[in-house]
Amino acid sequence: MSADISDLSLVRRVQRGDKGAFDALVLKYQHKLVKLVMRYVRNPAEAEDIAQEAFIKAYRALPQFRGDSAFYTWLYRIAINTAKNAVVSRDRSPIEYDLDRNNTDESYDMQGRMKDPDTPEGLVLTDEIRSTVNSAIEALPEDLRTAIVLRELEGLSYEEIAATMDCPVGTVRSRIFRAREAIDRRLREVFEGGLGRVEELG
């Protein structure tokens, strides 16, 4: 299986004018990107702002993306440059940056309160998501748990997992899917039953 084929399918759609495909790319890589940016800034909110800016820059530059490298590699470089520039800019005018953060308008404030995990609701939800996912993983049958952990934690391909678990690739695909389904079932309850905001999953 050639690498990055699914990302490339989405990228080509965006290049043809399908903005919805870009949402899928953002959903897939936002956590990775924020984690990456947090090497440069400690504040999670600031890291998210930088990641957001990086995504927007990537969208604007997407017509020039030719697929020479993997999409995430390309996005990674944009995020790193954006983070470095943000750090330099902040160091030059730290007061202005703080003022920007404080001078948000009312609409942003409302939106931010709903989504900001620094609020009590946000922190509880984040913790609840983590505990739900972890407990769901613990409850998985051994073969499903091994498959999903090898995939998500170790980053192994289906073929490598098949070799490790001594089973066909099709079985690996099925096990990973069933593991995700079991975890997702619990996760959906948190979002729909908790705050009822599935769309906030980003």
Add this chain to the structure above:
Amino acid sequence: MNEELDSQLSAMFDDELPAAECELLARRLSRDELLKARWGRYAVIGATIRAEGGVRLNAGLAGRVSAAISSEPTLAAEPAPQPKKRWETSWWQPLAGVAAAAGVAAVSIYWMRSQVLPDTLPYVATSVVPAVATANTTLAATTASATQVNTGEPDSYVVPKNAPRRLVVPSTELANYVVAHSEFSSPVTRRNLLSAFMASESGTAGTSAGSEEPTEDAQDDAKNPQ
């Protein structure tokens, strides 16, 4: 939701779905909000398993990016040109060069042949490959004589009717050339060359006279095969 579709979504998330299925699913994923939400939860599951510390799982980043992108102009309908593979650009270029060169050469030869007078054609041919032409001449003359004896029809397949008259450039022409360009050569060299030409003039005469003989010998051979 269709279990097979969800299974495909899971495989696509892991970049393990065949390209053709990816294309179709990407199209659906970009439009189906439920599918997109599930896709997003798959990402949350992965981030949680990797314990990506500091990442806020419900920060609404995707929603904010989506809102910002919606105000952006839609990208051009034409995607960036695909990068050309090395073999796509390189393999035919040498062949094209060779083909072009061969074409030019063929046209030149054709044009030269059409420009050459019939009585000078043998001279051109023998100048290019004199040894082969001489051998062909001898053989062809033999064959032609034999054919004339047997059938009475001339064989123009190998040898033209007009036998080669001048197989070498006359020494006088070369001598004139040397004299005309004497300013570029030293007197000693010039004298040596002229002496060589004069010496070869008499030799050439003997050779050219002798060159007629093989034909007669060949005719004799044809009349008296072994």
